[in-house]
Amino acid sequence: MDLGPHAVFIWASYAAVTVTIGGLIAWIVYDGANQRAALAELEDRGVRRRGGKPTGTSL
C-alpha cells in the first residue's frame, strides 16, 4: 500500500487513535473487573444490599 510522501503522518494518526482508544477500552475493562471483584469479595463476607438482593453484576 503506497500512501505517498506523507505516509508517516497518516500512520502516526492511526497509531495515535489505536493506542488512545485501545488504552481507554483496556482501562474500562480493568476497572469493571476490579469493581466486580470487590463486590464478590463483599458478598463472600456476607455483606448484602438492604433487602438481601445479591450485589453481583446481574443487578
Added chain:
Amino acid sequence: MQSWTQRLANPTRFMQVSGTLLPWVAAAAAALIAYGLYLVFFVAPPDYQQGETVKIMYIHVPSAWLALMTYGLIAISSFGLLVFRHPLADVSAKAAAPIGAAFTLLALITGSLWGKPMWGTYWVWDARLTSVLILFFLYLGLMALRSSLDDEGTAAKLTAVLALVGTAILPIIKFSVEWWNTLHQPSTNFTSTVDPSMRWPLLIMAVGFTLLFIAMHLAAMRNEVLRRRVKALRLQEAASRDGLPAHASAAE
C-alpha cells in the same frame, strides 16, 4: 405512570438494560469501524488536492464530532442532576468526561498531523484550534475538580455547574470558522461537496466511532454504578461493625 427515562433512571433497571445492549452496540461498532477502515485503505481514492493525506480526515472528523457531542452529553447530564436530581445523571457525566477528553486529544493530534503536510505547520493559534484546546482543558478541569473534592455529592454539583458554564465553548468552536478568519477550513457540507466515494467511508467511520463511544460510555457508567455500590456496602459493613446506622458512618 413512569416515563421510560424515569424507569431507566433506576440504577438496577439501567444495569439490566445496559447489560443486554452493550455487547450488541460494541459488536456493531467493531463491524462498522472494520468496514470503514477497509473502505478508507482499499476503496476510497486520494483527494485531488490532499492526496492520500485525506485518510487522516476519516479519523479526525469523527474524533472532533465526538469531542463536541460528549461535552453536550455531559451538559445535559449536569442539567439533569441539578434540576431533576436524576439518579444516573451524575454517573453519566462522570463516565463521559475521560472519554470526551480522549476524543478531544485525538482531534488535536490528528489535526496537527494533517496540518504539518497540508499547512506546513503542526499548530497555529487560530480560533478553531485554540477553542478545541480550551475544550480539552475544560475536560481536564472537570475531572480534576471532581477528584479534588472528597464529598461525592458536593463534587457532583460543582462539576455540573462548571460543565454548564463550559457549554459557552461549544458555539464558539462550531462557528469559529465563520466568525473569524481561520486557517482551519469552514465546515463541510457532506451532502453536496464531498464525493460519495469519500463521503460514505467518512459517514460509516463517524457512525462506527459514535457507537464505540456509546459502548464505552455504557461500560464506564456500569463501572461507576458498581463502584458506588461497593462504597455503600463498605460503609454499611463498617456501620454494622461499629453498631452505627450507615448514614452515621458515611458522615464520619
